[in-house]
Amino acid sequence: MIEQLLKTLGSDWLTIFLSVSFCLTLYFWWSSSSPGKPPPGPTGLPFLGILPEFVRSARSGALIEFCMNMNRKYGRIVMFKSGSQNLVWLGDGKLVTKLFNSEEFALRPIDTLPVLKIISGGSPKGIIFTNGEITER
Incomplete structure (x- = not known):
């Protein structure tokens, strides 16, 4: 079946397919790696x-x-x-207490997980869904 497909499409399509597959693999590999050593898990x-x-x-x-x-x-x-x-x-x-009292944690992005917006009804409430000035109060 593969041989018949190659005869029909020609070797150029195989080269293009393999090149695109290789590029996509590299892209996803690089985008999933983060700087520094992540915590274990x-x-x-x-x-x-x-x-x-x-x-x-x-x-x-x-x-x-x-x-x-x-x-x-x-x-x-x-x-x-x-x-x-x-x-x-x-x-x-x-x-957790140290983190919630830190300046850096007060400005965390709320849009990281779309489910948080759904759970909070679009209006952040509580310590988990708020940031910035609201958290500092």
Whole structure:
């Protein structure tokens, strides 16, 4: 079947296809790499990350155990993927307090996760959905 397709399309199409595939692979590889060393964490499934495990734990009532196991395995700062987003889990109350009191955290972008806009009804409320001047109060 492939031989027949190559005869029909010619070798130029194969060259173009392989070149485009190579370029797309390089693009996605470079765009997914970030500067510096990221925090440790589970790799999860392609495109889904650890979302299936997270949902399964939440439904079974074992979400706290799931998070505690991540802390024991990876440390107090854990990075994981949920879809295409990199998320960070902080498993230390003192670290969370320090972070929320820091100047840098006050100006974080709210549009990072579209689901946050949906959950907040488009109008940020609470400590998770606010930033800037509102957070500083």
